[in-house]
Amino acid sequence: MKKLTALIILTAAVLAIASGCNKKEESSVNKTSSAEITEAVTEETAEPVPDCLTLTGTYGYSLILPDSIDSVNGDKITGSEYISNTDYVMVNSSTSKDNINVVVEPGKDKDTFDSYTKEVFQEQCEALGVFTNFKVNKYERTEIQGFDAIHIETSAENPDGDTFSQIQIIVNRAEKNADYCYTFTYTDFSNTLTDEYKKSIESIKMIDAEKSDDTVDELAGEPFTFEMCEGMTFDAPDGWTLTEGESDNPHLVSEDRAMFSSSKAEDVSNLLITISSGSDDNEEFLNYTQEDFEALLSGTYTEIESLSFEAVKVGKYDAFKYIYNVGGEDTEDLDLRQTMLFINCPDKEAGVMVCLTDFNQNNSDISDTLETLIKFS
Numbered sequence: 001m002k003k004l005t006a007l008i009i010l011t012a013a014v015l016a017i018a019s020g021c022n023k024k025e026e027s028s029v030n031k032t033s034s035a036e037i038t039e040a041v042t043e044e045t046a047e048p049v050p051d052c053l054t055l056t057g058t059y060g061y062s063l064i065l066p067d068s069i070d071s072v073n074g075d076k077i078t079g080s081e082y083i084s085n086t087d088y089v090m091v092n093s094s095t096s097k098d099n100i101n102v103v104v105e106p107g108k109d110k111d112t113f114d115s116y117t118k119e120v121f122q123e124q125c126e127a128l129g130v131f132t133n134f135k136v137n138k139y140e141r142t143e144i145q146g147f148d149a150i151h152i153e154t155s156a157e158n159p160d161g162d163t164f165s166q167i168q169i170i171v172n173r174a175e176k177n178a179d180y181c182y183t184f185t186y187t188d189f190s191n192t193l194t195d196e197y198k199k200s201i202e203s204i205k206m207i208d209a210e211k212s213d214d215t216v217d218e219l220a221g222e223p224f225t226f227e228m229c230e231g232m233t234f235d236a237p238d239g240w241t242l243t244e245g246e247s248d249n250p251h252l253v254s255e256d257r258a259m260f261s262s263s264k265a266e267d268v269s270n271l272l273i274t275i276s277s278g279s280d281d282n283e284e285f286l287n288y289t290q291e292d293f294e295a296l297l298s299g300t301y302t303e304i305e306s307l308s309f310e311a312v313k314v315g316k317y318d319a320f321k322y323i324y325n326v327g328g329e330d331t332e333d334l335d336l337r338q339t340m341l342f343i344n345c346p347d348k349e350a351g352v353m354v355c356l357t358d359f360n361q362n363n364s365d366i367s368d369t370l371e372t373l374i375k376f377s
Contacts (some may be wrong), residue, residue: 335361
């Protein structure tokens with residue numbers, strides 16, 4: 001098999017499983033990821049407003065940052081306020097790995113939010129299989145300004161051997177003009193920010209949102225298009241949203257990958273689409289076998305149980321659909337199944353990989369019809 005094919009298969013498989021862990025947890029540890037606030041102290045105090053750095057999001061939140069959390073994308077924040085116009089922002093320390101990030105997602109209905117238990121959270125994080133000595137030290141239901149919220153404290157060790165503690169505050173606002181669920185993640189590598197983080201959490205406010213949920217996705221329900229493969233569209237399954245690969249134009253993915261995730265809190269499954277900038281010779285492509293794919297994946301997974309392998313057509317293009325279970329120590333008790341669809345598009349000089357990573361096999365209906373979600377004009 002050509003290197004191109006091997007690379008896109010392995011990349012899709014590994015990234016899809018890694019992304020099964022709670023998005024907020026992964027972002028805060030592995031990435032380096034507006035109403036004006038006029039008061040930073042309560043009305044009961046007579047002290048003047050302190051000159052402190054605030055983070056304000058146009059999606060309707062604000063909080064006070066510790067002094068050491070002072071940079072975004074490597075640049076120190078100037079002034080006393082940093083305004084984020086996106087649904088994800090990370091603010092870092094310029095002197096350590098400490099960071100705070102905020103993820104804004106669509107608001108959850110009460111039953112869905114209530115189903116997000118300590119056990120579900122722990123299973124999601126352990127599914128990543130990266131952190132060691134992972135512990136959930138605190139998990140409690142609370143409120144932020146009258147909205148349902150969850151307070152989670154964890155500790156773990158990353159692959160480099162660095163220990164860290166983390167606090168997550170998840171707030172389900174879910175009101176008409178700000179139908180959002182916010183996750184505020186505070187990561188402490190230096191072991192010096194416990195008190196400062198607590199002060200920052202106490203400062204979290206829900207403010208007027210400049211963006212409504214309509215402007216988050218103006219084309220909700222419409223197919224996604226891909227700049228790297230002109231004429232290809234993807235119909236996301238009902239209840240699934242784009243979590244990686246957004247561009248300035250709604251539903252146009254300009255990068256070579258896009259990740260979709262289920263909106264159900266209890267389902268950490270994901271669907272990854274990757275596009276190569278070249279294609280295989282079609283005659284050689286048609287000679288690929290199940291054993292070729294198994295050989296590629298054997299370097300990533302210790303146990304693979306092949307369930308089916310078949311040649312299919314996606315529009316006019318030849319494709320292979322491979323379904324298998326993944327076993328081994330890293331995936332023990334996850335009941336993990338992957339469905340991979342590899343499409344060869346010689347006239348577009350592109351190869352397309354669609355990989356459904358299904359935790360606890362909740363999405364057999366999507367697996368069965370995966371090839372129908374991709375269309376070519």
